[in-house]
Amino acid sequence: MAKQYDVLFRLLLIGDSGVGKTCLLCRFTDNEFHSSHISTIGVDFKMKTIEVDGIKVRIQIWDTAGQERYQTITKQYYRRAQGIFLVYDISSERSYQHIMKWVSDVDEPQMKPSSWLRSMAWTSMKQVPAPTSTLKSLSRV
Numbered sequence: 746m747a748k749q750y751d752v753l754f755r756l757l758l759i760g761d762s763g764v765g766k767t768c769l770l771c772r773f774t775d776n777e778f779h780s781s782h783i784s785t786i787g788v789d790f791k792m793k794t795i796e797v798d799g800i801k802v803r804i805q806i807w808d809t810a811g812q813e814r815y816q817t818i819t820k821q822y823y824r825r826a827q828g829i830f831l832v833y834d835i836s837s838e839r840s841y842q843h844i845m846k847w848v849s850d851v852d853e854p855q856m857k858p859s860s861w862l863r864s865m866a867w868t869s870m871k872q873v874p875a876p877t878s879t880l881k882s883l884s885r886v
């Protein structure tokens with residue numbers, strides 16, 4: 746049987762509850778959008794294989810629950826990730842300010858992934874940019 750992929754990347758989505766992590770993932774893997782918010786319980790994952798310069802790259806994305814009560818579970822996935830997306834809602838300054846808290850969780854020595862990826866989610870109806878001061882502090886992370 747032909748090999749289904751050449752390389753595998755494990756990526757993780759973290760951020761406050763309701764910022765749109767699951768929606769971002771569904772859009773990327775299935776090109777779908779669901780308007781209902783069903784909170785993720787613990788962790789879930791989806792996969793997609795893309796071809797880059799003839800190399801089959803399988804991307805396994807872990808979607809974590811933003812709710813505090815699941816953090817003992819979700820933190821266990823940080824180390825195994827090769828990259829982490831920090832997701833916030835551009836209409837919620839609070840969710841953006843919490844990004845620093847998510848960064849410090851991952852920054853604990855035992856949690857660090859091999860690399861960082863940053864991302865954002867936004868509600869299409871309310872596009873409110875994050876304040877410049879917050880953007881500046883994050884750009885130094």
Ligand SMILES: Nc1nc2c(ncn2[C@@H]2O[C@H](COP(=O)(O)OP(=O)(O)OP(=O)(O)O)[C@@H](O)[C@H]2O)c(=O)[nH]1
Pocket residue numbers: 760761762763764765766767768769779780781782783784785786809810811812866867868869870
């Ligand atoms: N208008 C709009 N709404 C969005 C967008 N992305 C997400 N939403 C809405 O935001 C809500 C929460 O989205 P989820 O993807 O479930 O949020 P989550 O971050 O996975 O939440 P938890 O699983 O609780 O951590 C849903 O009602 C979505 O419909 C967007 O780009 N535009």
